[in-house]
Amino acid sequence: MTEQTAFTVFITIFAGGVGVWLLALHVHRRAFRAIDPEHPQVLARGELMIEAPAAKVSEKVISALRGGLQGVGPVRIEEGNDRRISGEVTFVGSMRGPTGRSPMGGGTFFTVEFSALGSRTSASYRILGSGGGCLKTSSALLVHGVIPVVLAAAGFLIPTFIVKNEDPSVRYQVFQTFQIIHVLWPSFLLAALRGMGAKAVTKALITVLQNSAF
Numbered sequence: 001m002t003e004q005t006a007f008t009v010f011i012t013i014f015a016g017g018v019g020v021w022l023l024a025l026h027v028h029r030r031a032f033r034a035i036d037p038e039h040p041q042v043l044a045r046g047e048l049m050i051e052a053p054a055a056k057v058s059e060k061v062i063s064a065l066r067g068g069l070q071g072v073g074p075v076r077i078e079e080g081n082d083r084r085i086s087g088e089v090t091f092v093g094s095m096r097g098p099t100g101r102s103p104m105g106g107g108t109f110f111t112v113e114f115s116a117l118g119s120r121t122s123a124s125y126r127i128l129g130s131g132g133g134c135l136k137t138s139s140a141l142l143v144h145g146v147i148p149v150v151l152a153a154a155g156f157l158i159p160t161f162i163v164k165n166e167d168p169s170v171r172y173q174v175f176q177t178f179q180i181i182h183v184l185w186p187s188f189l190l191a192a193l194r195g196m197g198a199k200a201v202t203k204a205l206i207t208v209l210q211n212s213a214f
Helices: 003-031 053-063 132-163 170-211
Strands: 042-050 075-080 084-089 108-117 120-129
Touching: 003 132, 003 170, 042 170, 053 075, 053 084, 053 108, 053 120, 053 170, 108 170, 120 170, 132 170
Parallel strands: none
Antiparallel strands: 042 120, 075 084, 084 108, 108 120
16 A cells, blocks of 8 residues: 555545544533533423313323333332422333433433413423433543544554555555544443433323323
């Protein structure tokens, strides 16, 4: 392999790596942004209008939650009345984390507050997680520390010792630049774990709330 060819191969792979790193930065900021700055443990929140009285809605929601959240797991109800329902979700199946908790390792909790509006009910829900701090720190360390250092090292070492090597056969080692993928993909995994449990709980809880009108 000629030096020019080796350099072209290196630049192509390296530029792709930098592009993936920039994408990882964007994904990190998006995944770990604070939905509620005053309560950083909030993973999701929303509000539904239900065409039924608050007493009927809360009774049906509590009854449904005692059977667990479909596709997620059992629910431990900590508070349940016609104004507020709160509890913790235990995960089962593929999303089961340590001790049956979320993929983040911490607990996943929810609160639903009801406001009576005549014959209708406004239901405000929040999904909260206690295990996201470690994920956020690990992801930040990767995208702001480990990946830039690895890219900088590759950007210096490979052109210096491989691309410019006098032995043409050694220049084929330029394809080892692909090894940077090993420090790039974990950041995407951490971002996915951040929202995995919360999305499943949110979807299942919304279904329970919507069905309480019938």
